[in-house]
Each structure stands twice: as structure tokens, then as C-alpha cells.
Amino acid sequence: MRLALATIRRLGWRFLPFFLAVLALGFIWPVAAEYGDVVLNHSSDRAGVRPVIFPHWFHRIRFRCKVCHHELGFEMRAGANDVKMSDLAQGKFCGMCHNNEVAWGLENCGLCHSGKQGLAGGIYGGHRTLGPGRW
Ligand code: HEC
Ligand code: HEC
Numbered sequence: 001m002r003l004a005l006a007t008i009r010r011l012g013w014r015f016l017p018f019f020l021a022v023l024a025l026g027f028i029w030p031v032a033a034e035y036g037d038v039v040l041n042h043s044s045d046r047a048g049v050r051p052v053i054f055p056h057w058f059h060r061i062r063f064r065c066k067v068c069h070h071e072l073g074f075e076m077r078a079g080a081n082d083v084k085m086s087d088l089a090q091g092k093f094c095g096m097c098h099n100n101e102v103a104w105g106l107e108n109c110g111l112c113h114s115g116k117q118g119l120a121g122g123i124y125g126g127h128r129t130l131g132p133g134r135w
């Protein structure tokens with residue numbers, strides 16, 4: 001704080017709005033980091049389909065974490081899950097809901113396989129989720 005005040009004094013008060021903006025950003029940033037989409041590309045590229053873009057946040061606000069990370073067995077680590085279409089067709093993983101009952105069905109390939117070919121698996125648009133402790 002003292003350093004910040006000294007810097008403001010040196011640069012002059014007309015820079016105050018800039019300092020406030022930087023401070024405000026510091027508070028907003030951790031929230032923005034939770035909006036990460038997860039790209040799944042364990043087998044897609046190799047199989048010649050587009051990688052899957054999974055909108056994690058979209059699902060997290062609708063379902064409890066344990067539905068997917070406990071009951072459905074999705075490991076809570078980007079890239080840790082090797083999901084096969086044959087599993088989905090049997091109602092596992094995404095297929096528990098994407099079955100034309102809870103949500104639109106598996107015939108809508110492009111809605112899940114929407115990443116550009118070669119897009120690496122992992123989290124995009126933010127860094128790691130802060131973990132289950134907060135929910
Ligand atoms: C609800 C989402 C969803 C839909 C809809 C979907 N997929 Fe997938 N698919 C996945 C996920 C998740 C994976 C695993 C991705 C990875 O890790 O590379 C996958 C993997 C695959 C793979 C590679 C693994 C394997 O099982 O051979 C192929 C091929 C594939 N999908 C084809 C299709 C086709 C064709 C359709 C449409 C008829 C389709 N998918 C619809 C989610 C979906
Ligand atoms: C609809 C299913 C679903 C729900 C609900 C869900 N997740 Fe996930 N989560 C996934 C999938 C799929 C992945 C990607 C795994 C992979 O890349 O193999 C993932 C990845 C993660 C990761 C690793 C990526 C990262 O952001 O660091 C964490 C941590 C995580 N989830 C935490 C949570 C928490 C906390 C909740 C509840 C607020 C939650 N998840 C709700 C399906 C879900």
C-alpha cells in the first residue's frame with residue numbers, strides 16, 4: 001500500500017483512475033478464471049473427428065458437481081478421461097443426459113465435436129477451477 005501511495009505521488013494524482021482500474025481488475029480476475037471451457041481430445045483427432053468443447057461452466061450451474069464427478073465417474077482433471085462413443089451410447093458420461101430426454105441426443109455430433117482439428121486438450125479461457133471446497 002505504501003509503495004502504491006508513493007508511486008501515485010511520484011506520477012501525480014491524474015494516474016489515480018488507472019491505479020483504481022488495476023486494483024479493481026485484481027478483484028474481478030479470480031471470478032473470470034472460473035469460466036473455463038474444457039477441450040477433450042484424447043481420441044478425437046486420431047479418430048478424424050473434431051475435438052470436443054465441453055462448456056464446463058454451463059453444466060456446473062445446472063448440476064451438482066457430484067453428478068458428474070462422482071456418480072458418472074468423470075475425473076476432476078482436464079485430460080484425465082478417456083471417453084468413447086460406445087460408452088455414451090450406453091448412457092455413460094455425457095450420454096446419461098444427451099439422450100433426447102434430459103438434453104438433446106448424440107446424433108448432434110457437431111454440437112459436441114465443435115473444436116478445430118488439432119486443438120489441444122485442456123482448459124481454455126481461464127485457468128484451473130478452484131476445486132470442490134468452495135461448493
Ligand atoms: C454429447 C456430446 C457428444 C456428441 C453429441 C457426440 N460425441 Fe463423439 N465424443 C464425445 C466425447 C466427450 C468424446 C471423447 C473425446 C476425446 O477425448 O477425444 C467423443 C469421441 C468420439 C470419437 C472418438 C472415440 C471413439 O469412440 O471412437 C468419435 C469417432 C466420435 N466421438 C464420433 C461422434 C459422432 C460421429 C457423433 C454423432 C453421431 C458424435 N461423436 C456425437 C462427445 C460427443
Ligand atoms: C455435466 C458434468 C459436469 C459437472 C456437473 C461438473 N463437471 Fe467438472 N468436469 C466435467 C468434465 C467432462 C471435465 C473434463 C475432464 C477431462 O478433461 O477429462 C471436468 C473437469 C473438471 C475439473 C478439471 C478442470 C479444471 O477446471 O481444473 C475440475 C477441477 C472440475 N471439473 C470441478 C468441478 C466442480 C467443482 C463442479 C461443480 C461446481 C463440476 N466440476 C461440475 C464434467 C462436469
Ligand code: HEC
Nearest residue numbers: 052053054055058063067093094096097102103104111112
Ligand atoms: C448431468 C447431465 C449432463 C451431462 C452429464 C452432460 N450434459 Fe451437456 N447439457 C446438459 C443439458 C441439460 C444441456 C442443455 C440442453 C438444452 O439447452 O437443450 C446441455 C448442453 C450442452 C451443450 C450446449 C451448451 C450451450 O451453450 O447451449 C454442449 C456443447 C454439451 N452439453 C456438451 C456436453 C459434453 C461434451 C458432455 C460430456 C463431456 C456433456 N455435455 C455432459 C446436460 C448434461
